Amino acid sequence: MSFVYLEDGARFEGASCGAAVAAVGEVVFNTGMSGYQESVSDPSYARQLLTFTYPHIGNYGVSTRAMESERAWARGAIMRSACDREDAPSAERGWLEWLTDCGVCAITDVDTRALVMHVRDAGAMRGGIFPADIAPDAAASVVAAEPEMAGQDLAREVTPARVSRHGDGDGPLIAVVDTGIKSSMVRELVRRGVRLELHPCTATAAELTAADPDAVFLANGPGDPAALDYVVDTVRELVGQRPILGICLGHQLLCRAVGLETFKLPFGHRGANHPVRDLATGRIEITSQNHGFAALGPSGERTIAGDEPVRWETDFGAAELTHVNLYDRTVEGLRLLDVPAATVQYHPEAGPGPHDSLYLFDRFLEIIATAR
Amino acid sequence: MPRRDDIEKILIVGSGPIVIGQAAEFDYSGVQACKVLREEGYEVVLVNSNPATIMTDPEFADSTYIEPLLPGPVRQVIERERPDALLGTLGGQTALNLAKALHDDGTLAEFGVSLIGADYDAIACAEDRELFRAAMDGAGLRMPRSAIATSLHAARDALGELGLPCVVRPAYTLGGRGGGIAYTDEQFERIVAQGLEVSPIGQVLLDESVIGWGEFELEVMRDRADNVVIVCSIENVDPMGVHTGDSVTVAPQQTLPDHLYQRLRDQAIAVIRAVGVETGGSNVQFAVNPDSEEVLVIEMNPRVSRSSALASKATGFPIAKIAARLAVGYRLDEIDNDITGVTPASFEPTIDYVVVKWPRFAFEKFPGADPTLTTHMKSVGEAMSIGRTFGQAFAKALRSRELDRAAAAAPLPDEELLERLRTPSVDRYEMLLELLARGTAIEAVHEATSIDPWFLRELAAIARDPGSPFAGARSFRSVDTCAAEFPAQTPYYYSGWERRKASEVRRGAKESVVILGSGPNRIGQGIEFDYCCVHAAMTVRDSGREAVMINCNPETVSTDYDTSDRLYFEPLTLDDVLAVIEHEAELGPFAGVIVQFGGQTPLKLAAGLQRAGVPLLGTSVGAIDLAEDRGRFGALLDSLGYSAPPYAVAASVRDALASADAVGYPLLVRPSYVLGGRAMEIVYSPEGLADYLEREGAAGGEIYLDRFLEDATEVDVDALCDGQDVWIGGIMQHVEEAGVHSGDSACVLPPHSLGEEMLEQIRGATREIALAIGVVGLINVQYAIRAGRLYVIEANPRASRTVPFVSKAVGVPLAKLACRVMLGEPLAALDLPGGREGLGHGDHVSVKEAVLPFDRFEGSDALLGPEMRSTGEVMGIARDFPAAFAKAQAAAGTPLPTRGTAFISVTDDDKAGAFAIAQILHDSGFRILATRGTAHTISRMGVPVEPLNKIGEGSPHVVDWIERGDVDIIVNTPTGVGARADGREIRRAAVAHRIPCLTTLAAGVSAARAIARAGLDGEGEVLCLQRLHDDGDRTAVE
Ligand SMILES: Nc1ncnc2c1ncn2[C@@H]1O[C@H](COP(=O)(O)OP(=O)(O)O)[C@@H](O)[C@H]1O
C-alpha cells in the first residue's frame, strides 16, 4: 500500500508496484494511450511524477527500441491498472520489473481520473508517492522541501558529461545543445543523412562551432527555460552566425535568446492528440506534446487569436508565427525572418505519438541547405 | 472551406430493414445526418423502407419516402424531388450499392445529382476488390495474397497458388454473406459456388488465410482540405477468422506497442487517401502478425459502419454527424467538439476507460444452422459496455447480453474443451472462462485460440473471482473524448469502480424521468423498441422534465448523447438500473421510471423496481402481472365473456401429456420462459408432443399448452388507455394465418377483409380488456378469428413491435401520446383524431412485411411458424392493398415477378385455394407448374398446368427447376405433420436464389392479386409521408 500526496493536501491511495522508494517531484499527466516506456525514458520528464490517464499500462512490456535515452528519467509513475508482462511478443522485459530496476517509484490502483481532474483544475503542483505508513504531515514536509519546477535548471541533470557523435557520411554537420535530447530526435536527423555532435548544455559558442557545423540544434529537455540563462546567452551569440533549429525546450531557449518571453502553463501539454495548425499550409497535424512552459505572443498574450502568421519584433529582426495549437491557441512554432532560425514547441519526432509532423525535419534541412 | 451554397436539397438514402450485418447503427447515423443538414439550412429528402426507424419520422426530413430501396422507386423520388446531391455514405452497404446503381444507370447524371461524401470512384475503388488491391499496391501497402475468380474453374486454378485453408469472399455482399473459410477441397467447391451465386457481380475473392493473426480496425475521418484524424482504434479479442461483427472487440487497442500502433495509423491514413474518400468517415481493417509485426490491410469501408457507430459511442466523437458536415464542405477544424464545447473536431479522442462490445447471437432459433463463427457474420445484435478497466468492461458486457438462458460451458474434461476451442463458436467464452477458472495454463488456451495472453490473463482473474473487477465503490464517470484534459459539457455517463465513490453527474433542478431501453438487438426485440424509447425521451423533454436514458446498445439512436438530457451507458440489470436511479434521486427530484417502451427487457425489471420502492410511471406492476399470468388473464377474459383458445399450464412433462387431451389437438406448446415465441411448436398428436417434451421439456419449468386454431386469421391491435378511456391506434390484419408469429407475418392496415361487424367486436374487446387490466399507456392485443369467432391470443401491456408501423400508417405518434398519458395527461386532453382508427386517414393502405435471415443460416428450414425468426421489417404504402403488398415484397428483397413461371405445391386442405391462385396467375400470363396432387386439382378446374416431379420422383424435379432459375414465384404450404422434407428443400432453394416463396395460401392469394393488379413489381407510384398525412394535419399531434 502507498499513496500520492499533493502539496495542496490532496491524497490518493494506491498500491506500490515499482522501486520501494518514496519519490517527490512535479505531478503531471499524459493523455496518450500507448508509449509509456518512451515517456518514462524521456529526459524531459526528469524530476516529475508522471500520471498516465490511460488505465492499463504495461500491456506490451518494455523493449530496447522504445528507449528515448539510456535510462528512466521520470521519478515516479502513477497508474490505474499497471501490469508486468514479459511474454508480450515485442517485449524484452516486464514493465514493473523494469521500473523497479530503474529505481522508478510506481503506484497503481490509483483513481487517476480523480487525480487528473484535480491537477487540471488546481494546476500542476509538487507531490510525492509515499508508503502507507508515512504520516501525512511527514509527507507534507518532504513535498514542501522539493523546489518548485518554475526556476529549475534541470538541463544540467540530464545533459551528457562529454561530446558524442552520431551519423556519418558527408551530410550537414549539426551541433546539438543536448539539454536532454530524445533518441528518436537523433534517429530522425541521422536517418536524413545528418551528422550530429551532441554537446553538454554548458558548452560555449566557441565549443559548439569548433567543428564548423552547418547548424546548431537546440534539443528538448526538462525544467524552466528561464533558469537557463547561460544557454540562452550562448544561443544569442550564435543567432545569425549559424542556422538555429529547436524543438520544445530548444524552442523556448531560442525565443528567450532573441528577446521573447516564456511562461508556465497551468498544467502543461502532455499527450499524443493535440491538433496544431501549420500556418504555411493551413494543414492540421495531430501532435505529440510534452511541455510545461510556452512562449508569449507578440503583445505578451498567452494565446493567439487568429490563424494569421503574426509577427514579433525581436532583437534579431522580425519573427513569424508558423504553428498554433488549436486546443488552447498557444504558440507552437515560429521562425525568424532576417536570420535562419526556426523552432517548434511540440514533438515532430513523435516517440511516442503520431508521425504527422516528421516533415518538419525536412524543412529544417532545407533551411540549412539554403543557408549554406 | 465553409458550407457549400451550390447545393440546397440533399437526398439521404437509408439502409432498409434490419438484417444481419446492417442494424440500427444506420438509423443512428441517418438521424444525425438529417439533424445536422437541416440545422445547416438544407432541405432534406429521405428514402428508407424501414418504418421502425426514427429517421423516417416525418419531423426528421422535409420529405420522407417509405419506399423500396431499389433503383426504380428511388429514381422516381429523384424525378419528383430534384435533389442537388445524394448522400449515400450513411445508409450502409445498401445505400452505397444504390448510389452506385443510380450512377451506372445514368439517373444521377440525367437529373444532375452529385454524390457527396464519397464519390463514385472512391466507392468503386473500396468495393471492387481488384481496384482496391491496385490502390493498396500503389500506396505501398500489403494485403493477403489473393486471386479473383468469376468461375469455379478459375477458382480451382487460383487455389494452387494460395493453398488451404483459403478465405472465400463474394464481392459486394454484406457482412461476408455467402463467404467462408475452406479447409478442404470439398468445402472450397461449395463455398465458391455459393459465393459466385450471391455476389451481385458474380465475383469471389480468394484470400491467403491469416487466421489467428490479430485483427484491428481504425476509424478514420478526412475533410476536403485533406486533414485526417483517427477517431478510435478497435482491437478484436477474437483473432482473424471470426468476422468483426461476431468478435468480442475492445476499444482502444490494448496490445500493440506505440511504434506498431503508429504504423497502423499511418497506413489507415494512406488507405483513405489512396481510395480517395474526399470527406467523411471510413473504417479500415488490418491483420497484424504479433511476432513478425507484419501488417496487412484487409478491407476498408468508405462510409459510416457498425464499427463507426461503436467508435462514436465509445469515444463521444459523433462520426456520422461530423461526416455530414464534412460532406457539405466544412473542415474538421471548423466544427466544434460539442462534448468539450471548447475544442475543434480536428483532434483524436483519447479515453481513460475501456470499452467492450459483445455480439448477440440467435442460433437457438435456427435449429440445424452451423453455430461456428467464421468470416460470414451471424450475430443479430450487440451490447457495449464501458468500465474503468478491461475487467470491469468485460464483466459488464457479459451481463449486458441478456441471454434468455444463462450460458454455461459443457461439463467436459480440459482436453475436450481445449479441442472445441480450436473452432470458434458461439459459446467459446463460456468454455474459455471455465478452463481459466479450472486453472488451465494461459499458454494452453492461447495455443488453442490465438487470443492474446494479455486478454486471457484479465479473463482468468474474472473467471476465478467474478467479483474481482468490482472492488471498491461504483462511481459515475463521463465520456469526454479527452481523458479529463478539458471539462466535459455533455452528460454522457458510465459507471466504473474506484476506491472511493466519485461522481461527475451534473443535473438540473427539473424532475427527472428514467427511461429503460431495450438492450442488444435480438430477434423478437429489435429497433422498434428503441424507436419507442427515443419518442419517450422526446416527450419527457417536451413536458419540461429531464429525460434520463439507460441502455447498452451502441447501434441505437437512444444511446446518442443528445437524445436525452442524460445518458447512462449501462447494462439493463436490476442492480445497474437501481444504482443509476438511486444516484439520480440523490442529486435531485426524480419522478419515476418508464418500463413500457423497451420491450420485455424493462418489463422484466418492473417487479424488482417496485419492490425497491421505485415509482413506475404508467401501467402498474399488478396490471402487468394480470396480463402476463395466464391463469389470471384467462379468468379476466372469462369474466368479460371473451374466449381464449382452450389451454392448460402443465407443471411437469407427465402432467403435460395428461392435460393435452383435455385441451385437444393440434396443440401449440411452449416452455414458460418463452420470449418472442422461443421454442414454440405446433404438435398434432401425443407422439408429436412426447417428441417435443423430449427436446424442450428437459429445461424444466412449466409448459404451456394451447389448442392451436387452424385456418384462423390473426389480428393485432395497438391501443392507448389512460385507465378511463381507450383509443384504438390501429387494427392490423395478418396476411399469414395464425400460427405464423405476429412478428414474422405480413399485415395490412386497415384490415382488408374483416367486415365492419367483426371490427366493432375487436374494438369493443380491446377497450374492455385494456380497462379491465388497468392499462395506463399502451397495450397490444392479439386475436385469432376462426369460423367467424373471435379468440384472444394474448395482451401485452406495453409498446409492441408494431407501434412505429401503426404510427406511420395512421400519422399519429402512438408512443409519444402513450408517454404523455403515463406522465398524467388524460386521453381527452390529447385531441386525438376522431373517427375510425387507422382508417380514413388519407385513402392509403399500409402493409408491413417481415425480413428473414434464412440465407445466413444454411441448414435451417426457411419456414414460418409460431417462433419468431425475422430480424427486421419493411413497409409498403399505396392506394390499395395489392399495390402496397407488392411494394412490401419488393422492399423485403423479393420483388414479385410480372411474368414468367409459377410453381405451386400445397397441402390437401389448401388445394381448393391453390386453384384460385393458379387461375389469377394464369390469367396474368404465367406458366403454371405444380406437383402432381396440386396439378390434378388445378387442371380439373380447367386451368392449364404442367405436373412436376417431387424430389423423390427423380430428376428433373422441382428443385432442379428452381436451381436452373426456371421458376419465378413459388407457393408452397407445408404439409401438416412431419415429412416436410420436400417443402424444406424447395424453400431452401428459393431462399438461395432469392425467389419469392409464399408459404401460406393467404400470402399466395395476396401475391397473385398484386401481380394481376397491372403486373405490379413494387414500383408503383411513390408517396411522400408528409403529404400523405397532411389531411387533418395529424403529424402535428405532439
Ligand atoms: N485473409 C484472411 N484470413 C483470415 N481471416 C480473414 C481474412 N480476410 C478476412 N478474414 C476475416 O473475415 C472477416 C470478414 O472479412 P472482411 O473483409 O472484413 O469482410 P466484410 O466486408 O464482411 O467485413 C474479417 O473480419 C476477418 O476476421
Ligand SMILES: Nc1ncnc2c1ncn2[C@@H]1O[C@H](COP(=O)(O)OP(=O)(O)O)[C@@H](O)[C@H]1O
Ligand atoms: N391458440 C393459437 N392458435 C393459433 N395460433 C396461435 C395460438 N396461440 C399463438 N398463436 C400464434 O403464435 C404466435 C406467437 O404467440 P404469442 O402468444 O403471441 O407469443 P409471443 O409472446 O411470442 O408474441 C402468435 O403470433 C400466433 O400467430
Ligand SMILES: [Mg+2]
Ligand atoms: Mg469487415
Ligand SMILES: [Mg+2]
Ligand atoms: Mg404475440
